[in-house]
Amino acid sequence: MADGTQMQPRAYIGSFTSAGGRGITTAALDPRTGALTPLHHTKDAVPDPSFLALAPNSSVLYAVSETDQGTAAAFSLNSGEPPSDHGPSRDGPVLLDGTVPVAGAGPTHLAATDSTLYTANYTSGSVTALPLHADGRLSSAAVTHQHHGRGPVGERQEGPHAHAVVPDPSGQWLLSTDLGTDSVWIYDLRGTAAGLRLHREIPLRAGTGPRHLAFAPVHPGQRDTPRRAYVVNELDSTVTTCRWDAETGELEPLGETRLLPPERAAAANYPSALAVSPDGRFAWAANRGDDSVTVLDLTSADLPTYVTTVPCGGHWPRDLALHPTGHWLYAANERSGDVTWFEVDPATGTPFLAGSLAAPAASCVVFEQATDG
Structure with a gap:
């Protein structure tokens, strides 16, 4: 070794x-x-x-x-x-x-x-x-x-703005969130080699501005539970919970959860990224403007529950990345030029600031898995 x-x-x-x-x-x-x-x-x-x-x-x-x-x-x-x-x-x-x-x-x-x-x-x-x-x-x-279409928010939704592409866990579908069209576009990857075959477009509430999407894991004891997908919305500081069916490629919006407490809801805020814990119990969303990380409890049978927000340790967190172990959470703070990391409390999902690295104009973080020698 x-x-x-x-x-x-x-x-x-x-x-x-x-x-x-x-x-x-x-x-x-x-x-x-x-x-x-x-x-x-x-x-x-x-x-x-x-x-x-x-x-x-x-x-x-x-x-x-x-x-x-x-x-x-x-x-x-x-x-x-x-x-x-x-x-x-x-x-x-x-x-x-x-x-x-x-x-x-x-x-x-x-x-x-x-x-x-x-x-x-x-x-x-x-x-x-x-x-x-x-x-x-x-x-x-x-x-x-x-993509084609537009939304009601003036200069932000004058046309389509595809923001993310996420393969579903089955590898049969590709989902793309489009901030400009207020929708998620679903592509069928089965038998297409490197092509793109549009399956359908799923509309979300007008003016939400879908930015990123993350799937929740399904564990052996939950095989009969429909998989959930969570869409973070940049223009109104919400997360939309959806039911995902990999057999048919159907995405069904179920409802929304606010990312900021009522006393800060009117402030200018533009959520950027969403991370889900490996056990599916918690999710975290990065808030640009509020400069915070929101903790969501996913254990309810219905919609996620807002738990708390904590400062992101910098300014303008453009990306949020969870280490595969689920123990460390990282924020790429674009405007303060650093990456901050947090230790995650496994019982509550609350992140506690643990350190920082200078990284000018930081925009994302990805991880390489450790291997045995």
Whole structure:
């Protein structure tokens, strides 16, 4: 077995280089304390790598370049020197073959399967599928589906704005939240190779501005319980709870939960990201404006219950990421330029601030799993 230091997993932090970010930061993660220690920055390898995703086998890291010309990039994580007795290699991700156009403007989010990389293109309001080669490299044969529609909130909903792409746990469907159309677009991935076949569009309440979506886990004792999906809404500070049927690709909205207490409900606030605990008991939402993290109790048979909010430890939390163990929660605070981490109380779901890492224009955090040597 490898030395404990050699086994230390890594985190990858995206950023906006146009606002002073360091590209993609590689950081060592101490699973005992949650602490992040920076190892490497990609700097100018890709402009504005605002969102990242790991390949299913964790050997390739993908990034969107959130620019008007919209591109994606693949980075090898196996090209650096092996860890030494003095700790992990300080080499970081190595860019493979340059960037590839996504045939859409302002990509904000992406997701990788074994065969395809999907991007949500905010400015153009579209979703793109890019085939992947066997080694994880990107193909340039982009397939794009354009969303249509608008919402009632003036300049924010003058047209479609696809914000996220999330494969469902069965791997048969792709769900895309669209802030501009107040809807979730569902794509059927069965038998489509790297194509995009629209299944249906599910409307949510007008003016909510759906931004991100997360599925709750289903455990062995809950096989007969319909899976839930939670949509965080940027324009009215709510989370919409939905029932998800993977057999038919049907998403049924059930109701909404407010993310701020009544005394702060009128304040300008733009929720960004949602994380769900591995046991499905809690969810956390990041609030930009209120600069807080909301704790939700998911154990009710009906809708989530608001528990509390805690300060995010910075300003403008653009992303919220839960470590796979469920023990540590991380906020990428874009405007204060840091990533803060919290220890999560397993009984109440309450996060307690544990540390901070300077990360200019931080925009997201993803985690690499530790492996035995």
